[in-house]
Amino acid sequence: MNSAKRREIYERLARENPAPTTELRYRSTFELLISVILSAQATDTSVNKATRELFKVANTPEALLELGEEALKAYIKTIGLFNSKARNLMKTAALLVEQYDGKVPRNRAGLEALPGVGRKTANVILNTAFGELTIAVDTHIFRLANRTKLAPGKNVLEVERRLDKFTPDEFKRHAHHWLILHGRYVCKARRPECGNCVIADLCEYRHKTA
Numbered sequence: 001m002n003s004a005k006r007r008e009i010y011e012r013l014a015r016e017n018p019a020p021t022t023e024l025r026y027r028s029t030f031e032l033l034i035s036v037i038l039s040a041q042a043t044d045t046s047v048n049k050a051t052r053e054l055f056k057v058a059n060t061p062e063a064l065l066e067l068g069e070e071a072l073k074a075y076i077k078t079i080g081l082f083n084s085k086a087r088n089l090m091k092t093a094a095l096l097v098e099q100y101d102g103k104v105p106r107n108r109a110g111l112e113a114l115p116g117v118g119r120k121t122a123n124v125i126l127n128t129a130f131g132e133l134t135i136a137v138d139t140h141i142f143r144l145a146n147r148t149k150l151a152p153g154k155n156v157l158e159v160e161r162r163l164d165k166f167t168p169d170e171f172k173r174h175a176h177h178w179l180i181l182h183g184r185y186v187c188k189a190r191r192p193e194c195g196n197c198v199i200a201d202l203c204e205y206r207h208k209t210a
Contacts, residue, residue, distance in 0.1 A: 020177035086118030140183030
């Protein structure tokens with residue numbers, strides 16, 4: 001795919017959704033961090049349902065530590081891998097209190113040092129909370145980048161690096177959200193809705209649906 005096609009793809013996605021954002025519901029950077037950690041192998045809908053009640057009683061690192069791990073599990077038990085996620089959240093809350101005065105660090109090294117936070121989660125926080133020009137590659141974006149040939153790669157890191165290289169700077173702020181929403185609702189895994197796709201004529205997928 002050439003640079004002109006890539007630019008046109010982003011221009012169309014931008015016209016369709018000028019101010020995209022995450023579907024996770026949060027009111028602070030800490031709430032966003034908790035939600036993104038919980039969203040691993042889970043839907044945003046299931047996370048929002050759990051955090052709606054959790055954040056009423058624990059929406060700071062200090063409050064989460066006071067709540068305790070067993071009580072936390074009761075709030076997130078409907079989310080996959082909730083036992084390990086609860087352990088990681090408690091460890092993360094403790095580190096934030098001990099090392100960052102309860103604040104979420106604004107750098108990759110600090111974020112990735114938190115239990116339960118990997119590169120993808122760090123990218124989401126850096127982009128969504130702090131406005132950094134990062135692109136977090138999840139399963140939707142990995143699929144879309146390879147299927148459309150926007151930024152094909154054998155693994156998520158390769159796709160991330162190619163997206164970072166090929167995405168024009170003016171689109172990097174929102175690229176993550178445009179691509180994940182397009183992959184979630186249009187360029188679906190089993191049957192992409194090519195007939196409803198605003199970039200169908202630019203996409204290089206050879207098996208388009210009617």
